[in-house]
Amino acid sequence: MKDNPYVAIEGQFFTSMQQWITRASRDLTSHPDYLNTEHGEEKGFRGHHFTALCFDQQGRRCRIGKDFMRAKEEDAYPIWWVWPDQIPFLLMAEHRRQIEGPPFGEGEVMAGAEE
Numbered sequence: 001m002k003d004n005p006y007v008a009i010e011g012q013f014f015t016s017m018q019q020w021i022t023r024a025s026r027d028l029t030s031h032p033d034y035l036n037t038e039h040g041e042e043k044g045f046r047g048h049h050f051t052a053l054c055f056d057q058q059g060r061r062c063r064i065g066k067d068f069m070r071a072k073e074e075d076a077y078p079i080w081w082v083w084p085d086q087i088p089f090l091l092m093a094e095h096r097r098q099i100e101g102p103p104f105g106e107g108e109v110m111a112g113a114e115e
């Protein structure tokens with residue numbers, strides 16, 4: 001793992017290929033607020049259309065196993081993920097950072113989008 005890796009949301013990352021193998025099915029199908037993102041026809045942030053987006057440390061989207069394997073081979077872990085409903089929060093935080101300066105120190109991760 002790199003010294004100061006980028007992680008968009010605290011706690012939403014895999015530090016290694018092995019961690020991805022053992023935790024992905026649980027972590028990437030259970031939104032912390034809406035649960036059951038893979039199944040069901042309920043309204044709101046649920047269903048097959050609502051899935052986590054994963055990225056390696058080079059900013060490449062990781063969708064299938066070979067993407068996670070490439071990240072391992074190229075030392076691009078940790079892989080971090082974001083849920084679609086967290087994207088506006090991240091964009092606004094980046095906008096504020098550009099205007100006001102960073103809200104946290106170098107190497108620290110941004111807190112979750114609990115609001």
